[in-house]
Each structure stands twice: as structure tokens, then as C-alpha cells.
Amino acid sequence: MSDAARLARVRRVIAAGARIADPMDALGVEARARLPAASGLSTQGVELALGEHLEVAPSDEALRALLASCGEAPRCHLVLSANVCTAPLRALALAAATAPSVAVRPSRRDPVVADLLVRALQDDAQARAAPLEIEKVAEVAPGGGDELHVYGSDETIAAFRRRAVGTQRGGAVVLRGHGTGIGVALIEADAEVERVAAALARDVVPFDQQGCLSPRFALVAGGPARAETFAAALAAHLGALGQRVPRGPLDEAQRAALAAWADTFRAVGEVDVGEHHLVAVDGAPRALLLPPAARAVCVAAAEPADVARLLVAYAPHVAATGVAGLPTAALGPTPRASAEPALDAVEGTLARALRSIAPRARWSPLGSMQRPALDGPVDLRTVRETI
């Protein structure tokens, strides 16, 4: 199969996504009507997700990288979870790059964007001509030579792995599991606090931190006073953004989790509880406690020598790192590939310290963590395995 054919299929998926992003298109209208209930986001949060975070204008370079990240198979089976609401676009693009025939099992909890993408592609004559054949299924049944892409918790992926082993028809299947993760923000000693706090707020608000790229921890170099200044600035920016894009409604379990986390931090630091956010700061952290995923950020003072100690338990889960205060050239325009050697070259930084324990995290400048290029799986920790 030529790359041109694969690229043509991916472009049809992107075109379908563009219809959903468009508030004037019938699919865009339907997405905006259904997603608040399905995704747990506010109506403004849904608009932010569809209007600014759906990857509908990828660069040619990104698409070449996406093709290179995928295998090839006669058919790709896609199992989606209630991931961030825009995630099905990338998942379908990866599946379409892999195979001309795609079977999609949408999330039961949030099937909206997957439903709409499938409908758009089935109605798209250019997609059929590509050819890209797509169908929605209740259960996937991979056959020999097929690929199985599973999105969900690590337990879900393990369950599909167990189920697939030995039961697939006609030979081995390639499994690509996309699990859970967290994002970490690094504020280096040279970063300008006020500007960087605004950038981090822009990374926290989208999807209400439901994504594996969402920053939950922010490590601030330069001492406790600087961490406290940064936390205050972050809280102010989250407060302002929250007025424009409110957090989605919280259920009692989520409110209880936030209350418990905040109360824990009151024992060791300061907590700012806003209407739509929560920021805690610890000037002398002995350990880090993961905040609930509901626009809650743990800010901690840290020097490069502290990073491994503080994050070692979370290192396998770090899917994304946003960094501020490094030379711009160290990150480059497409953070995924070009940043890594440069990051290694910048000694004595939080970034280099974290990279040594989380080498497969996706890197980007703060403010861009939620805008990864459409260059392959969003989570670079994913691996393809033959089962």
C-alpha cells in the first residue's frame, strides 16, 4: 500500500473532523448539543475542545510522521474509551493510516465524536473512493494480520490482550494499547513567572484535565518563594479562564476527592480553592500527592536534584511534559522529534532530570501541551506488540 493512499485516507478522517469542528455544520451542531452531557464538560469547555483542540489542520511534516508511526494491516479494529472528547479523531486517523478497513467500537459513556466521525466518513464519497471502509461495531473480532488499537485504562488493555491471545482468527494480531497518563509542567529558573503561569493555565483548562497530557504537577525551580509566587499567578489565571470556560459539573465523589486533596495540602502548604480550579503549593515537598483530575494542580518547589525523588513513583505514567525557561531552540517547532537531543544537551535543568526518568514523555513548551501535532499516537509510551 502506497503512502499516498494511506495519506488520502487520513486526510478524509481529518475532513470529517473539520465538519465537527465547524459550528455551522450539522455534525458540529449535533456534537455541541450532545457533548456536554456525554463528556462532563461545560458547554464552553466543549466549544474550546472542538474549536481549538480538534486537530483539523495538521502540517505535512506531522502527517508524514503519523504515517511513519503506523504499521500496515488489512483491517484495523479500534476500541475507544471515554477519553477526552476529541480523541477519536486521532485514533481514527491512526487506524486509517494503518488499514483501508476500520471497525470502530465507540465508548459506551461518550460515543459522540466517534459516532459523528463514522457517520461523516460513511457519507463521504471521497473516503469511499480512497478507499476507506469504516463501520461501527458492538464488539471487535480481529483476524490474523489485523491490528487492534485499544484505548482505555491499563486494566482494559490487559483484558483485551488476554482475550485476544489465542482467540483471534487465522494468526497473530498486532495490539497497540493506549493507556492512562499524566502531564508534568517544569518551570525552570530562567522562566518568566507571570507569562508562564498564564501558559500553564491554558494547558490545565482544556478537557478539565481529563487527558493524559493534562498537567497535574508543576515543579518550580528557584526556591519556595518563587514556587509560591508562581502558584498565586497560576491561581489568578485559572480563575480568570474559569470565568470564560467554566469547569464541567462535579459529582459528589469528585468534590470529595478535591476536598480531601486540598485538606491534605493545608497541612504542608497553601491552597487556593477557586470556583473552577484548585491550586496547592508545597515549598518544601517530601513527596507529591496526585491531584484529582478536575483542574487541580500541585505546585512544588524543586531543583533538578529533587526531580527523581519526587516523581519516581509517577515516572512510568508521565505522558507529557511542558517546559518553560529553556532556550527556544531546545524545543523546536515540533517538540516530539526535534526536542529530545536538545533537551539532553541542557544540563542542570528540571527538564534533563525528568527526561532521565521519563524518557518516552512527549515534550512541548508550556501552553502547547494540549496541542500536540497530529504526528502519531498522542502518548509516545505506546508500543505495538504482536499477540
Added chain:
Amino acid sequence: MLDLFVRAWGVAASWQPALAHADGRLDADAVLAAVASARAAGSPVMVLGTSFVFVHLLDDLAARVPAPDLRLPPGSALMQTGGFKGRTREVAADELRARLAATFGLSPARVVAEYGMTELSSQLYEGSLAGRGIHGHYLAPPWMRVDAVDPVTLLPLPRGDVGLARIIDLANVDSAVVVQTADRVRVTADGIELLGRAPGAPPRGCSLAVDEALSGRAEG
């Protein structure tokens, strides 16, 4: 902690290493031998263990024909502690108590449950062994207080309402005197009812859930 008491009191005790397999399960044959020895001596004994270990022991013994004799000497008692967090199998408290009483030849009042945690210096016990209280209700010593608090506001709730246990332990001289737990309780005049652990917030999206991180279940 228990071995310190054993040493201080100078009493005879069989400690877990003597009765356990390498994987932590009790060695049922060793338990049978220890019980037989106690019965021969005719002295009352106190059997202490975790609920989960007792379940494994009962399962092991139930498979044996004929049923082995585990009756303890008169005046003996049994204390169980701990729940089933992270285990694959749970047994209702009443059912476990009944099976333990029947197996060890004790009246149900001689099977007492304990509630404690590493963060506390003191523990709560059911009062049946002291002839007061009812099963399922735990009594705190005079220097300990348990309040139920609202999970969201963390403010104390009226007596009888279900909330999270907040424990003040004045024996925690060198550590935090107040411990906020995630255990659901109801506080009444009869004692503290334990109602299990509060469920964590359900996972959202592909973000790592707090419970997942704490349990170490997630793998990168």
C-alpha cells in the same frame, strides 16, 4: 507491635513466621498443631490474625476430610482485624465471625474485631469480649475520639449520619494527633459502625486516576 507485648508480658506465643508459608498464607497444619498443644495444656489462648488470613485458613480446613479439630480451650478468644482492600475475595463480617466461632469452638461473643491503622497508636475494638456493646460497633478508648465528617465540607456531622472517620488519638504523641481517613463510618451511642472505604472519584478520560496511582495498578 504484638511481639513487644509478648516479650513484655512474658507469655507464650506462636508468631506468624512459625505458622506461615513463604507466601504469607497460614500453614494450616502448623495452626492445627498449635491448637492441639493449647488444648492439651488446657490454658486459654488468644488467637490474633487478619480477616483475610482467617478466610484462607477456613477454606483450607473446609477441604479436609474428616474435619480437623480446632476447638480452643475454655476461656479462649479470637481477634480478627483488617478488611479485604485489594483482595480478590470478600466475606461478610457476620459470616466470617460465625465460621470462626464454629471452627474454633467459641461463642460468637468470644470472636472480636479490631479496627486500627499504622497512623494510630490506639485501636478500637468490638465490646463483646468485655460484655458490652454489640457486634459491628467498635468502641474507642477514653483518649480517642472518632467523628464522622462530611466528605465534601469535611465538617463534623450529627450523630447517626454516615461520613468519613476523623480520628483524634491523644496517644499519637510524636505524630499527627488527628487523622482524617477515607473510611466511611456512622457514630452512635453504641459505638462506631464501619461501613467500608469511600469509593474514589471514578476515572475520567485517559488521565491517571488517583486510586490507580496509589494502588500501583497502572503501568506505563
